[in-house]
Amino acid sequence: MADTRPPLVLASASPRRLDLLARLGIVPERVIATDIDETPYKGEIPRPHAARLALAKAEAAAALAPAGIVLAADTVVGVGRRILPKAETEAQARDCLALMSGRKHRVITAVVLALPDGRRLKRVVASDVTFQRLTGQQVEDYLASGEWQGKAGGYAIQGRAEQYIRFLSGSHSNVVGLPLFETAQLLRGIGWLRP
Known part of the structure; x- marks a missing residue:
């Protein structure tokens, strides 16, 4: 029987997100690495920042694949109202680890589905x-x-840092970069993934 579902497009080149989708039995038909400015706005806090970036990634990929269902996500680590960077230098990583050592931080992932009919569905975890x-x-x-x-x-x-995690409340897959429960619920909600 032919698959009549619209193609699923992942708006991310993250191998972690591809691996996580594979856990759901999903292999995207296409992967589009979006190149958006991820600089936080002045005064922007973690949750709205993640939501804004996920939507921007979804919109950028949807413009290139208008007939597909675009899945986009953005993961942000926050300590209080502060957004920690995606560490590009050892100094940045050292600063992040020093700030998080012995204390709680929050990992927020926004997931957006951009549908061919123009609807945008979102979950923030x-x-x-x-x-x-x-x-x-x-x-x-x-x-x-x-x-x-x-x-x-x-x-x-999902690597060596896990040995230093004393406590986790919430979704482990969210901390890796894609909350699987919420992603599956979004895809089931539009009938793309079987119940």
Whole structure:
């Protein structure tokens, strides 16, 4: 029987998001890496920032694949009202780890579906994560792994950093970069994924 569903387009080149979708049995027909300015607006706080970026990614990809269902997401790490960067340098990663050491931070992922009829469906998911108090040696060992590069907040929970996570409340897949329950619910809600 032929598949009559519109093609699913992932608006992200993240291998983590592809891996997470595979857990749902989903392989996107197309992947479009969007290039948007991710700089926070002055005074912008984590939740609205994640929602704005996910929508911008969805819109950019939908313009290139108007007949598809575009799935876009953006993950932001926040400490209070502060948005932590996607660490590009060791110094940024060290600053993030120092700030999160021994305290709680929040990981927020906004997921947006852009439908061919112009509708935009959104979910925003937050998980609370607490690192143990990190020793100087633990920070240096983690930085030496290189795992932090390009990661929101300077760490990857699905890698070596997980050994330092004392507490997690919420979705583990959200912290990795795509909350699977909410993503599946969005896709089921439009009839793309079977109930």
